[in-house]
Amino acid sequence: MRLMKIIVCIIASIIIAASGFAQDLKVTEKVLPNGLKVLLKEDHKSPVVTFQIWYRVGGRNERLGKTGMSHLLEHMMFKGSKKYGPKQFSRMVQKNGGNDNAFTSKDYTAYFENFAADRLELAMDLESDRMQGLILDPKDFLSERDVVTEERRMRTEDDPTATMVEQMMATAFAAHPYQWPVIGWMADIRSITRDDLENHYRTYYAPNNATIVVVGDFEIKKVLALVEKYFGSIPRGPDVPKVAAAEPKQLGEKRLVVKQEAELPAIFAGYKAPTMQSPDSQALNVLQSILSSGRSSRLYRSLVYEKQLALYAGGDYDDVSTDANLFYLYAGVMPGKNTEDVEKALYAEIDRFKNEPVTDEELQKAKNQIEASFIMGQDSVFYQAMVLGQFETVANWRLLESYVERVRSVTKEDVQRVARTYFTEDSRTVGILVPIKKDSEK
Secondary structure (H helix, E strand, O other), X not given: OHHHHXXXXXXXXXXXXXXXXXXXXXXXXXXXXXXXXXXXXEOOOOOEEEEEEEEOXXXXXXXXXXXXXXXXXXXXXXXXXXXXXXXXXXXXXXXXXXXXXXXXXXXXXXXXXXXXXXXXXXXHHHXXXXXXXXXXXXXXXXXXXXXXXXXXHHHHHOOHHHHHHHHHHHHHOOOOHHHOOOOOOHHHHHHOOHHHHHHHHHHHOOHHHEEEEEEEOOOHHHHHXXXXXXXXXXXXXXXXXXOOOOOOOOOOOEEEEXXXXXXXXXXXXEEEEOOOOOOXXXXXXXXXXXXXXXXXXXXXXXXXXXXXXXXXXXXXXXXXXXXXXXXXXXXXXXOOOOHHHHHHHHHHHHHHHHHOOOOHXXXXXXXXXXXXXXXXXXXXXXXXXXXXXXXXXXXXXXXXXXXXXXXXXXXXXXXXXXXHHHOOHHHEEEEEEEEEXXXXXX
């Protein structure tokens, strides 16, 4: 009991500190004449810095027949540019004691370098070079395209659950590009040409489609001068094509069955849900925490511990997206148990939110967890830059200023209302993984 009181006090002190962060982010914003946006935040707790550059391009900016271009281009960005040739980029970073990487999502592609504070200029030199001078060598392109097809085979096609989720997304979205995977369909990856990638690069990798985020131990004035030096002369690119596709209203439940070589069945159920720009997003985040965050959540406690229907159970809601995505639940069926019973148990937990208010303890615990996670993340300069980059790329970084306040304002009535609004059968897409035996066992 004493330990629990100590933990509660620690969380409370963290949450009290949250209001200070929410009210004063101390972010400096500047837009260069070529359209490049720059977000700078000083943090002098340690002599380190993270440099990140976010491009507004991902899976949603592609088309059927050429899916996966953004992810493949991310790979090629490490294959050499005019100043730094093949394999030199990461070597230069490591030689100077840093680390680097990149990632692609449905909404963005981002690159980062983490350095000691006195190496920040090197990051700008490297990134400005490949923003405008990527080589795209034909031999490297063919080799890397093969690497990506193998990556897809290992991560998706050899993973029955990943395959089922991919098929579920393709079913859930009829018109919107969220329907296809970020890595792309296998046939599409193989059809991408070097010219396709060149056009993709020239269209989206331009200062007017990018945001630089720098957080760490530096002086604003000096860093702005360096940004001007390395990026100010890069010409503005053409206006980026807008994504005109809009998902029509779903008019009934969608269901699919995926038969794969697997040990046990699994169930995924996704509901259309709004982005963080919606006033309902924080109530949905609180609901998600109560429903499926950790082993003390309602889903895990009910399906795994009490009813012993599932080996695992959980869910997720990612509201940091440009367009409305899915709030999904999942469960792995325990050996000897019935898939239909597990599915009914999932919906029973959803119905509880609709039919009865959450308890005061559940509500406060969920809000505390969300706030504490958000505030404790501020100890990392990388995390600070990440959330700034994400929020700015899909919406606006200033939404962070009211983040904690919006979490705190969620009521029991809000949670019940959003459950009734968004968790409807007509907006649901259900995927069932049905295990089949290997050919040798049939």
